[in-house]
Amino acid sequence: MVKIFSFAPEEKATQCLNIYIAEKGWKSMGDIVIDAQDIYDCVFYPVCEFRLINDANLGYENGEKILGKTIITDKLILIDSSISPHTNDRRYPMTLAHEMGHAFLHTERDLYLQYIPSKHHINEMEHDLNELHADSFAETLIAHPDLLRYRFDQQYKTCNIFSYNGPDFYFINEGKEHIPTLKDFSLRLAKPLTKYFSNIPVETMAEILQNFCFIIDKTVKPKQRCMGEYMNQDWKSKAMFKNVK
Ligand SMILES: [Zn+2]
Numbered sequence: 716m717v718k719i720f721s722f723a724p725e726e727k728a729t730q731c732l733n734i735y736i737a738e739k740g741w742k743s744m745g746d747i748v749i750d751a752q753d754i755y756d757c758v759f760y761p762v763c764e765f766r767l768i769n770d771a772n773l774g775y776e777n778g779e780k781i782l783g784k785t786i787i788t789d790k791l792i793l794i795d796s797s798i799s800p801h802t803n804d805r806r807y808p809m810t811l812a813h814e815m816g817h818a819f820l821h822t823e824r825d826l827y828l829q830y831i832p833s834k835h836h837i838n839e840m841e842h843d844l845n846e847l848h849a850d851s852f853a854e855t856l857i858a859h860p861d862l863l864r865y866r867f868d869q870q871y872k873t874c875n876i877f878s879y880n881g882p883d884f885y886f887i888n889e890g891k892e893h894i895p896t897l898k899d900f901s902l903r904l905a906k907p908l909t910k911y912f913s914n915i916p917v918e919t920m921a922e923i924l925q926n927f928c929f930i931i932d933k934t935v936k937p938k939q940r941c942m943g944e945y946m947n948q949d950w951k952s953k954a955m956f957k958n959v960k
Pocket residue numbers: 813817828829830845846849
């Protein structure tokens with residue numbers, strides 16, 4: 716049976732960020748730089764007391780490397796040594812955030828939760844519900860839409876949504892650039908932003924920009940465009956940042 720949570724994963728992640736921001740003493744949006752490891756150290760461990768082992772050997776499942784695992788009953792998060800912090804693998808922050816999501820959200824279930832990269836894809840609705848929740852938590856924790864909006868506007872001096880209209884020249888800041896595909900367009904806009912968001916891979920940031928509708932693909936029908944429609948998510952109205960301008 717699927718457990719219905721009394722809160723959205725996004726709301727839980729926002730609460731977590733509020734504690735983090737208060738802990739760091741940040742007063743404005745421009746001060747905030749997200750660091751998943753630091754969130755674990757400052758907020759997650761003191762609250763949840765899940766120990767973190769980030770040089771585990773998690774092996775493979777169906778030929779795919781397992782990057783993270785949460786064992787609820789042992790209060791343990793395991794991260795595979797192939798992406799441990801000293802490797803500087805950019806998948807580490809998202810994997811850690813995903814596992815923190817399981818630990819925050821799924822504490823009442825005796826679960827054996829594994830993270831397999833190819834299953835981590837926000838557009839695949841056949842994904843197990845627990846995984847979707849952990850993904851939503853991780854995405855919001857690492858790249859909260861309000862923080863992303865702030866950095867995006869700051870970077871591109873705009874409050875507008877960028878539209879992709881097919882291969883063309885696009886004005887980005889002062890320059891005019893030829894951009895062939897939607898993927899190139901998303902990667903181009905995503906690249907300068909990752910440094911504020913735990914140095915996640917630029918591909919992940921590009922995907923988030925599309926999911927949160929910062930980039931709209933005008934070459935497809937409106938219905939196919941956007942999963943997130945973040946402007947309309949009702950959790951946002953009750954989960955805004957406190958004490959930060
Ligand atoms: Zn998972």
